[in-house]
Amino acid sequence: CTVIDAAELCRSTHATPQWRNGASDAFGILSEYIGSLNADDRLYRSLRRFVFNDEDKDSTTAHGSSEIIAQLSPEYQRMATAMRKEFERDGIHLQYTQREEARELNNVIVGLESLFSNNITEKTKYYNVGEELAVEVEKVIPRHVLGQLVRRDDLSSDGSMTLSSDNLLTNTLLAHSPSPQLRKEVYLESNTAIPENLKVLDALIEQRHIHSTLLGYKSYAHRVLSDRMVENPQNVAKFLNEMEKRSRGMFEREMELMMKAKQYVEGEDSQIQAWDVPFYSNFIKAQRQHQRSQEGGGDSDDSTQGYFTVENSINGMKQLVSDLFGIDMKEVEIPIEERWDIDTTTNAQDQLAAGAGLKKFEFHHEHDGALGSMYFDLHPRDGKFVHAAHFTIRCGRNREDDIGSDRQLPIVALVCNLSPSSSSSNALLSHSEVETLYHEFGHGVHSLLSRCSFQHLSGTRAAMDFVETPSHFFETFARDPSFLSRILARH
Numbered sequence: 001c002t003v004i005d006a007a008e009l010c011r012s013t014h015a016t017p018q019w020r021n022g023a024s025d026a027f028g029i030l031s032e033y034i035g036s037l038n039a040d041d042r043l044y045r046s047l048r049r050f051v052f053n054d055e056d057k058d059s060t061t062a063h064g065s066s067e068i069i070a071q072l073s074p075e076y077q078r079m080a081t082a083m084r085k086e087f088e089r090d091g092i093h094l095q096y097t098q099r100e101e102a103r104e105l106n107n108v109i110v111g112l113e114s115l116f117s118n119n120i121t122e123k124t125k126y127y128n129v130g131e132e133l134a135v136e137v138e139k140v141i142p143r144h145v146l147g148q149l150v151r152r153d154d155l156s157s158d159g160s161m162t163l164s165s166d167n168l169l170t171n172t173l174l175a176h177s178p179s180p181q182l183r184k185e186v187y188l189e190s191n192t193a194i195p196e197n198l199k200v201l202d203a204l205i206e207q208r209h210i211h212s213t214l215l216g217y218k219s220y221a222h223r224v225l226s227d228r229m230v231e232n233p234q235n236v237a238k239f240l241n242e243m244e245k246r247s248r249g250m251f252e253r254e255m256e257l258m259m260k261a262k263q264y265v266e267g268e269d270s271q272i273q274a275w276d277v278p279f280y281s282n283f284i285k286a287q288r289q290h291q292r293s294q295e296g297g298g299d300s301d302d303s304t305q306g307y308f309t310v311e312n313s314i315n316g317m318k319q320l321v322s323d324l325f326g327i328d329m330k331e332v333e334i335p336i337e338e339r340w341d342i343d344t345t346t347n348a349q350d351q352l353a354a355g356a357g358l359k360k361f362e363f364h365h366e367h368d369g370a371l372g373s374m375y376f377d378l379h380p381r382d383g384k385f386v387h388a389a390h391f392t393i394r395c396g397r398n399r400e401d402d403i404g405s406d407r408q409l410p411i412v413a414l415v416c417n418l419s420p421s422s423s424s425s426n427a428l429l430s431h432s433e434v435e436t437l438y439h440e441f442g443h444g445v446h447s448l449l450s451r452c453s454f455q456h457l458s459g460t461r462a463a464m465d466f467v468e469t470p471s472h473f474f475e476t477f478a479r480d481p482s483f484l485s486r487i488l489a490r491h
Contacts, residue, residue, distance in 0.1 A: 131159035187275035390443035442474030
């Protein structure tokens with residue numbers, strides 16, 4: 001786990017292509033090895049013989065109890081039961097030839113998943129817009145700033161302009177350009193940026209289905225939900241249908257508002273398109289804020305520009321974990337060998353001087369001592385994972401041996417792509433970015449505070465739908481007026 005977890009982070013975030021490629025290879029090799037362990041019926045038979053005492057019973061129905069499992073602690077019982085369910089979910093009940101087929105299919109699936117992710121991370125689409133749309137771009141982003149985002153040397157001087165599928169550039173133009181033609185062009189180009197992934201996705205869907213049915217499930221959805229709290233696709237459909245019913249009225253009202261706003265701005269009686277939603281959402285929020293300010297209401301929740309920086313957002317986190325848990329969160333220096341935000345093929349000192357954005361924090365409790373470490377990798381760069389996520393580098397666990405007991409401290413990383421700045425601490429953030437940051441921080445705190453003896457049960461290695469509970473809990477503080485007014489001072 002220590003190696004494959006680090007490889008997952010490295011292949012998703014490292015600034016050096018060779019490191020990303022090597023980590024991706026290591027991830028594939030170790031995934032194959034883990035797959036072989038999950039298909040080892042000797043391990044499975046030993047588990048059933050010595051823990052469950054039901055080796056001779058039907059593996060898909062028998063979960064008998066034995067004196068041994070009854071003597072185990074609740075955590076050890078849970079671990080044993082989880083191992084057994086994973087063995088059986090991965091097809092240990094199949095004949096040898098079918099198990100080998102399932103293992104090979106799993107290796108193919110892991111390869112396709114890696115290829116899909118790597119294509120998103122590694123590939124950028126460049127496209128040209130004519131002079132008319134170039135003028136519209138410059139109303140939102142000055143040409144000298146655009147050059148930093150596009151990162152190409154061939155910006156045209158004939159009036160046309162080169163754009164890219166860069167996530168920040170795309171979202172900025174969609175949210176702030178009043179030109180429907182530009183928004184449509186940017187939306188279509190960015191959403192067709194990696195056409196080769198269509199074939200990868202088709203292959204992935206097919207192989208997942210074949211693999212799942214071979215293992216005895218009706219579909220991939222049935223298999224992947226079997227260890228979640230929601231349990232099956234029927235419950236998912238029921239939940240989504242109920243949510244649709246409850247939100248239908250609000251959806252219709254908001255669409256009506258957008259339609260009226262579009263007619264007001266563009267003078268057209270047309271439907272709201274996908275590329276219209278970000279712009280007119282911002283337009284309506286701005287109208288509401290202006291109306292409230294005219295009525296003497298001052299600033300509103302719809303107008304948070306200039307309030308949030310990385311620095312005061314992190315200061316809010318420090319105050320939050322101190323108030324809730326009595327935890328001290330302290331920033332520490334990062335040794336050069338721990339950094340993944342520096343391209344090792346170029347001068348590292350120059351990159352540090354330019355403001356490489358990685359931060360590291362250590363967490364300490366007055367009575368429990370050291371709790372672990374958390375890295376913050378918050379801003380975009382070439383080759384980096386383009387969304388927001390929490391990565392486990394090392395799970396925390398309680399260790400016991402003949403000498404005594406201690407604790408393996410967890411190490412986690414929060415990876416985001418927040419608004420860039422010349423200074424990573426002073427970057428101005430939108431309110432939605434603060435929500436994202438606190439959401440991922442909730443995952444990180446979950447990992448740090450987890451207490452167990454098995455890495456397999458540590459932190460976010462729980463039911464995948466349950467692990468969103470701590471993250472959403474922390475996210476709510478980013479919407480709480482009393483917390484925001486107390487912690488996040490105006491920039």
